[in-house]
Every structure is written in C-alpha cells, then in structure tokens.
Amino acid sequence: MKITSLVTGGAGFIGSHVVNHLLKQNHQVVVLDDLSGGDKENINSAALFYEGSILDVTLIHTLFDEYKFTYVYHLAAYAAEGLSHFIRNFNYQNNLIGSVNLINASVTHEVKCFVFTSSIAVYGTNTLPLVETQFPQPEDPYGIAKYAVELDLINAHKMFGMDYIIFRPHNVYGRHQNIGDKYRNVVGIFMNQILENKPLTIFGDGRQTRAFTHIDDIAPYIANSVTVPEAYNTVFNIGSDTVYSVEELAKAVSNAMQSELHIERLEKREEVTHAYANHSKFDTVFNPKKHIDLETGLLEMAKWVKTHGSRSSKEFQNIEITKKLPSSWRKPLKQ
Structure with missing residues (x-):
C-alpha cells in the first residue's frame, strides 16, 4: 500500500528534515508551504511541492482530494514567540485557524494520524523541568494558539476518532x-x-x-512516530x-x-x-540514541x-500593536 504524507511547512527548518526522513521511509511526500519563512532550496527534489497557505481552504481540500493522504505532518507556523504579543491577529490566523483548516480536512478525508509540532511555550511559567502532566499556562499568544490546536486535536479524536501525535519541541537549531x-x-x-x-x-x-536541541535529535522521531502504536493520542516533550x-x-x-x-x-x-523540559515519557516510548x-x-x-553566508532580516510589515514593542524590533526611520 502506498503511503502518502502531507508535510506543511516542508520548506522550513524542521519540516524539510522531516520530509527527508519520510522519503527514506518510502513515503510519497507532498509539501505545502507559503515560503514566508522557508526556502525552496530546502525542499528535497523527490517531494511534490505546492506553494500555498494553510489558510487557503480550497487548496487544502484540492490536495486532500487528489492525494488521499495517509498521514498529515503539520509543521507550518509563524514561530516568533516574543513577537506574537504584537501580531495577535496574524498569530491566531496562521497558527490556529490554519491548523483547524487542516484538522477539518483530515477528519473529512479520514487521515490515519495527524502529527502536530506544538511547543513548550504551552507551559508558560511552570514548575521545572516541564512535564506533560502539568496544566499548561501559556503566557503569550503563540503558546495560546499552540495549546488551542492541541485541545482541538483531542476533541477531534473524541468526536470523530482521528488519531493524533503531539510533540512539544524547544529551541531547535541546525542545518536549514x-x-x-x-x-x-x-x-x-x-x-x-x-x-x-x-x-x-x-x-x-x-x-x-x-x-538547545539539534535538529537530528527530533526530526527522525517525528517522521517515524506514526509507526509507533504507543505514541498515538499522546503528547511528548522532545528535545535536549x-x-x-x-x-x-x-x-x-x-x-x-x-x-x-x-x-x-x-x-x-x-x-x-x-x-526546559523533562523527556522521560519520550525516552520510554522512542528509546532515542x-x-x-x-x-x-x-x-x-x-x-x-x-x-x-549571512542573510538579511526582513522587517515584519504588519505590526498590530506598537505599545511595549522592543525598540530593536521597530522599523528604522527612513533617512
């Protein structure tokens, strides 16, 4: 049976590595990315690439209709946690509403498992090390959006039986x-x-x-998670x-x-x-190297x-709130 996986954010950092590992496992991989933070050069040429947004409901259902995805790996997000205070509408549209669009399509098209990269931002200030049994108390709109998606996945599983796996990575770095x-x-x-x-x-x-977590310590496990029955309908901290x-x-x-x-x-x-987080649960289920x-x-x-080489940082063009915005994030005055 052919396994076909959708990877949102597959031109981005973590997503492009997950794509590579899925291809090694002989998945047919479809990448959906709007290139707002990713780069075409990151995309493995063996994957099928569609430039577009997870806010485009028509495009999403077109892809689901055509490819009949077995699995969805949802990594698309605007992950600027500190900036999220000042771009609240943008944050919730991209990180929450876009995710719900994918969940709706996955339920309708009977996807076998929805793999979601959340964040330890959902915990907020909590007892350290952060552990999955703690009650999340996110302190910024980014963390709030991530936790809302987690709750929606849990609800979709209870209501419609769609399986999910949630990972909460943190401070990942590396190639791409x-x-x-x-x-x-x-x-x-x-x-x-x-x-x-x-x-x-x-x-x-x-x-x-x-x-701080190297990309090779998380990407293979995210990609392989759908083959681990014990991982289904569970939340995992993942990282260093x-x-x-x-x-x-x-x-x-x-x-x-x-x-x-x-x-x-x-x-x-x-x-x-x-x-920083406790990873005992992840270690028990995945036995990482x-x-x-x-x-x-x-x-x-x-x-x-x-x-x-170096890259120029683009100014975020649609700051919604300027009150308390750090001065280093303010647009430079035109000379």
Whole structure:
C-alpha cells in the first residue's frame, strides 16, 4: 500500500528534515508551504511541492482530494514567540485557524494520524523541568494558539476518532534554519550577527535558560512516530536535557564560529525566564540514541552557515500593536 504524507511547512527548518526522513521511509511526500519563512532550496527534489497557505481552504481540500493522504505532518507556523504579543491577529490566523483548516480536512478525508509540532511555550511559567502532566499556562499568544490546536486535536479524536501525535519541541537549531530572521531562532540570529561582524544582541541580563536541541535529535522521531502504536493520542516533550543560559549560548556560538565574543545588551522583553523540559515519557516510548551535544551541534551548523553566508532580516510589515514593542524590533526611520 502506498503511503502518502502531507508535510506543511516542508520548506522550513524542521519540516524539510522531516520530509527527508519520510522519503527514506518510502513515503510519497507532498509539501505545502507559503515560503514566508522557508526556502525552496530546502525542499528535497523527490517531494511534490505546492506553494500555498494553510489558510487557503480550497487548496487544502484540492490536495486532500487528489492525494488521499495517509498521514498529515503539520509543521507550518509563524514561530516568533516574543513577537506574537504584537501580531495577535496574524498569530491566531496562521497558527490556529490554519491548523483547524487542516484538522477539518483530515477528519473529512479520514487521515490515519495527524502529527502536530506544538511547543513548550504551552507551559508558560511552570514548575521545572516541564512535564506533560502539568496544566499548561501559556503566557503569550503563540503558546495560546499552540495549546488551542492541541485541545482541538483531542476533541477531534473524541468526536470523530482521528488519531493524533503531539510533540512539544524547544529551541531547535541546525542545518536549514533561517538565520535571517531577527524575531526568532536565537542560534541562527547569533551566527548571522557574527557573519555580519555585529555584536550578539541579548535581551536583558542573559540569564534566561533554555535547553538547545539539534535538529537530528527530533526530526527522525517525528517522521517515524506514526509507526509507533504507543505514541498515538499522546503528547511528548522532545528535545535536549542540558540547560544553558543565553549568555552561555552566546559564548558557545562564538567559539563554534571562531569569533571573539562581543555582546550588546538590549532592554528586557516579555518572555518566560526559564524553560526546559523533562523527556522521560519520550525516552520510554522512542528509546532515542544519545543526544548531540551543543558543542558538536554548533560546529556542524557553523560549517553550514559559513557555506551559505549571512542573510538579511526582513522587517515584519504588519505590526498590530506598537505599545511595549522592543525598540530593536521597530522599523528604522527612513533617512
């Protein structure tokens, strides 16, 4: 039986890696991506590519009608957590309404399993390490949207019997990451700043802590999850266990890029100060191989980044609220 999988966001960072792993498993893969954050060069030539939005309901149902998808891997999102406070409508349209469009189509077309990449942003400030049994308390619109999609999937399973798997990754880095986006992906931001001979910008004192996860520690498991019966209708934290402060990360990135450390401190922004997760549940079900340590992962990404060069960050054009918007995110005045 031919297995056909839809990967939304398949031209993006995590999505493109998931596509590669699905192709290795002999899936026919259809990629749907609007290229707002992804790049055509990331897409494996063996996949079928459609440029379009998950807000385009007609396109979605056309694809479902034509390909009769066995599985849906939903990775399309605008994942600028800090910026989401100031682009609330855009955030909910792209990260919630678009997801619901896909869930509706998946129920109607009897998809066997809907795999969703959520985020540990759903937890907000919570007891550390974050664990799946905790009650989510998202503190920004991005996390709220992700949690709403999780709840909708649970409801769709209860109402219509559609199976799902939810992953909550965090702070993922590696090859194919869009380093030209000043609003998200701190490792990419730092490496791009070094390529442009700029200081590394840190919001506040740099004591915020995160666990940074190499792409190869999550993408294969997301792709393979539909073959793991114990994973169905379950939520998993997925990622690294080793915690670093943002300032420690800046030093590690500078070392990987063979650059002297220069830091520029910016005003503190509204964000969860400490966020890292427990992965015991994931480890029990998936029995992953040993994680790639930060030094090794950064060296690999640095090699890729140097080969591809720096990228200019585009200003987000439709800021909806300017009150409390960090000054570094404000559009520069025209000369």
